[in-house]
Amino acid sequence: MAVFIWTAKIDRRKTALVLVGAVVLCGAVLAAVFLGTRGTAASAAVSxxxxxxxxxxxAYLxxxxxxVPDDAAEVEELxxxxxxxxxxxxxxxLQADQGFDLTKYAGKRIKRYTYDILNYPTGEAGVQAHLLICKNTVVAGEIVGEDFLHGLAMPG
Structure with missing residues (x-):
């Protein structure tokens, strides 16, 4: 019968760093799982x-x-x-719930493109979509009716 003995010298600092790294990684994964629903609507649709x-x-809308029609009904620089x-x-x-963080764009000039919505689920007329764009990036958006304002997601 053969008996094998294996010994190793363990550096406590390296072991502690590996453990801390594993804890941080697990925390990041858990945060992504539990907080991942916030802001996924925007990323789920299109970049x-x-x-x-x-x-x-x-195409974004x-x-x-x-x-929506091919062209915006109105374009404003704000x-x-x-x-x-x-x-x-x-x-x-409202914007944060869609994954948008307007604080990054505080003090910046943006363009607001307004589009007429042709297929609002209630058939209501006069509903519009606003896209706020800074340097070719949508930074906010909403759907606006006479008595409501909600995110870009189709109500269901």
Whole structure:
């Protein structure tokens, strides 16, 4: 009968670093799993980056399920406030729920493209989509009706 004995010298600092790294990695995975639903709506539809042309904007809205004309009904150039006060809390929350963080664009000039929605589920007329774009990236968006405002996702 053969007996094998294996010995190893363990460096406690390296072992501690490996354990800390494993804990951090597990924490990141758990955070992604439990917090991953926030902001997935925007990324699930289509990437908000590289939205350069009228066709790109229409395709972006189409990816959310909206039918829109090829061209925007209105285009406005806006400057976002340097600081978002409490009056913006509800709007910022709506955008954050879609994965958008407008605080990154505070004080920047953006363009707001307004599109008429042709297929709102209730058949309501006058519903519009707003896309806020900075340097070919959608930074915010919403669907606006006479008595409502909601994110880009089709209500269901």
């Amino acid at each position: 908000p980056k590289g939205v350069k042309t009228a066709e790109d904007r229409a 189409t990816a959310w399920g909206w039918q 400057e976002l406030p340097k600081e978002f006060g409490p009056e913006y809390d509800q709007y910022m929350s």
